[in-house]
Amino acid sequence: MNFVEARFPFFFLAVFLLHWALRGERSRKRLLLVASYTFYGAWDARFLALIVFSTLVDYAAGLGIADARSTRKRRAWLALSLCVNLGVLGAFKYADFFIESARALAQRLGLEAYGLAPGSGTLDWLLPVGISFYTFQTLSYSIDVYRGKLRATRNLLDLALFVGFFPQLVAGPIVRAADFLPQLRTPRRFGNVAVRAALWLFLIGYFKKACVADNAARVVDAVFAAPEQFTLASRALGAALYAVQIYGDFSGYSDMAIACAALLGYALPENFRAPYLATSITDFWRRWHISLSTWFRDYLYIPLGGNRAGRGRTARNLLIVFLLCGLWHGAKWTFVIWGLWHGLFLILERSGAGRLLHVLPSPARRLYALLVVLLGWVLFRADDLSSAWSLLSQPGGEQTVAAASAWSLVIVVLFLAQLGAAGGALQARLDRLRNERFALCYGFAVALVLSLISLDHQAFIYFVF
Amino acid sequence: MVALFLAALLAVSALIRWAAPVPHGGGLAVKLAAYEELAHEIDVVVLGTSRLARGVIPEVLDAELAAHGRPLKSFNLSVLGMGALEADYVLDQVLALGAGRLQTVLLEVDSWRPVLPDDELGLRARDVHWHDLSRTRTALESLWQVRQFSNPLQLVELAGIELERLALDQLSIGRLAWWLGEGFAPNADPLDSPTPSEALRLRGHHPYPVAQSDGLLRQQANARRRGEPSRFERLLNQARRPTVRDRDTSTYNRDALQRQIERVRAVGVTPIYLAPPSVKSRAWIATLAEEGALPALLDFRDPNAHPELFAFERRYDVDHLNQDGAELFSRELAAALHRQLSLEEHGDAAR
Incomplete structure (x- = not known):
C-alpha cells in the first residue's frame, strides 16, 4: 500500500479512529x-x-x-x-x-x-x-x-x-x-496533536507527489526514453523537470509520512529544507534527505575520522561516504558515479575552490549548486552510463517538447504553488480560521488537488531504494 | 465539520466535472476527436477491442460495400483493450452526436464482466472515465451474475475496484491535469495509439507498425522443431471443437445487452453484433444468438467456416490478424454486412 492509493485514506481513518479510541498505550x-x-x-x-x-x-x-x-x-x-x-x-x-x-x-x-x-x-x-x-x-x-x-x-x-x-x-x-x-515510552495525548497542521502537511505532500512529480514524469519519461530524438533545449527541459519530479516525489512522501505520524501523536524528523535554494553542494546535503545525510555523517564519516585528520584524509572520507551514499540508492553504476560526483564537489568546496565560492554573490552560488545537482540528476535518472552520456553529449535530434512547454509551465506553477502552500504565512492564516471555515477550505483544496493528479501515475521513486 | 468538508469537496468536484473535459486515454481521445470531425459523413461505426481496431480497415470495407452497390462510409472506433463496458460508454458518445447519416453500429460481442486491472499499467484515465452511475451498476450486476470465482474474495475485490473508480470519477480525479496537459502527447504510449492525422486518414484503423509478427513466427518455428503444436494451433483446435462449458451463457449480462440495443434503436440506428475471427473459444456467442438475445450477428469465429482467416500467414499474433488478414476480413465483413442489411431491408419492406 502507499499514500496515494485510493484505499489508503480508508485504512488510515480506521487506524486513526481506533488508535485514539483505545485507552491503554x-x-x-x-x-x-x-x-x-x-x-x-x-x-x-x-x-x-x-x-x-x-x-x-x-x-x-x-x-x-x-x-x-x-x-x-x-x-x-x-x-x-x-x-x-x-x-x-x-x-x-x-x-x-x-x-x-x-x-x-x-x-x-x-x-x-x-x-x-x-x-x-x-x-x-x-x-x-x-x-x-x-x-x-x-x-x-x-x-x-x-x-x-x-x-x-x-x-x-x-x-x-x-x-x-x-x-x-x-x-x-x-x-x-x-x-x-x-516517544513510545510516554503516553500520547490527542490534545497535543496539531490536527490542522498535519492535515495541511499531508495535502501538500500529496500535491507534491501526485500533482507535481507524476505530471512532470510525463515529460521526463518521454525525453529520457529516447534522448537522441530531442533537441538540446528539450533535453535540458527534461532534466530540469526530473529535478522537480524527484523532489516532489520524495519530499512529498516525507511530508505525508510526517503528517500521518503526527496525527497518531508521533514526531518524525524533517527530511527536506528547500534543497534547490542551496548555495553550495555542502549546503545542498544539509537540505536534501537530511535523515540520510546525517546518518552517514554520524555513523560513517565521523567514525572514519571526519575532517580532523588533514585534507587528504577528509577527501578520502568524503569519497567513501558518497560512494556508499550512491550505492545506497541502488545497485547501479549510475548511482555510484552520482555519489562520487557529489563527493568530488564537496572535496573541491573544502579546498581553495570553496573560498572562491564564498566571494560570489548568493544568486551565483545558488546557480552553481543547482547546475551541479541537475547534472547529477541526469546520471541518477539515466538507465546506464551510455544513456546519460548520449543525453549530455550527442547532437540534438529534431523532436521538441514545444507542445509540452505550456504543460511544463503548469508544472513549474504547481511546484511554486506547493512552496507557497508550505510557507508560514498561509499556515498562520489557516490557523486563524474558525473550524467550519477550515473544513470548507480543506474540502475545496482536496477537490482541486484530486483534479490535478496524474492518473497514469508513477510509483514512488524512493520505494526501490 | 465533516459535513462541511464533504459538501465543499463534492461541490468543487462537481464544478470541475462540469467545466473540464472527460480524460479519455489510450488513443480514444484521438479517435473520438477524429470521429467528431467526420461524423456528418459516416454511415457505419465499428466498436470493439484490438481484434477489430487492428482487423477492420474502413477503406477496404467501404470499397467492398460500394462494389455490392452500397456506397457507405465507415469509421473504426475500436480501441486496444476496450471491453464491453468501455465500448458501451463510447457508443453513448457516438449516439450523443446525433444519428446524422449514421445507419449502423457494428458492436463486438464481448463479456460485460470487469476484470482485475493490470498492476503494471497503474491506474489509467481510461479505467476511470466510463464509471458513471449506470455503467458502474452494469459492472456490479455483471459481477454478481458471474459469481463463479475460485476465490470469493475476488468478487469483493472487483466490486471494490468498480466502486472506487466510480468515486474517483465523481470526484473529477485527474480532470484538470488532463485538460491542462492535453497539448502534450508523449510518444511513449504503451498502446502505440494513432496520431490525430493518422486517425483521420485511416478513419480509426490501427495497423501494426510491421506487417508480420516475428514473435509468432518464432513460436511457430520452435514448436515445429520440438514436434509439438504451437499455442496458436492448440487454441485453433479448441475453437474447432467447443465444449458444453464453452457454450454456457448463464453468466452473460443479457439485461445490459438489451438496454444497449434499445438505446441504439431509439435514435434510429441499427445495432449489428460482430464476432471477429478469434481463436479464443467463445462458443457462448453462438448460443446467445440461437437464444435470440442478439438482434443480428455477423459471426467469423468458426475456423471451419472461415479457414482463410485462420491461416497462419494472415495472423499477427495468436488472436490478431496482420495486414493481409485485416484486408481479407474487411472484405468478408463488407459482404456479410451487405447481406445483413439486405435482409433487414426486405424485412422492413415485408412489414
Missing part, C-alpha cells in the same frame, strides 16, 4: 504494529518475515550488548547485528550487481573460461520495498546501544514498532531509535 502500540504490518503486507506479505527477523536480531543484539561484561562480547553482538542487517541488504539488493559487475570485468579480461562468463547464476530476487530504510534504522539502534548513547530496550513491542512504524517504513525519513523510542 500498550493496546495502541499493538494496534499500530498490526496496522504497520498490514500496510507493508499489502505489498508483499512474504517480506514481512524479513522485518520481523531484523527486529528480533536487533532486539537480541541490543540486549546482548547491554548485558555483556566484556568489550569483546559487546563487539561480537554489534558485529552480529551489522553482519545480519548488511548481509540481508547485500543479498537482496547488491548480490546481482556484484555478480554482473564481476562477470563484465571477467569478460574484459578474457576470463570466461574460468566460469565467469556472462550467463545465468544471478539470484534475481525481488527487492523488498523499503529495505534500505529500515536496515539503516535498525543499524542505528545497535550502534547507539553499543556506543552507550541509548539504553537497550527490553520491550520487544517498542522495538518492533520503531522498525515497522508504517508512516516511515518504506521510504523514510530514517528515524533514529534515540528519537523514537522515548
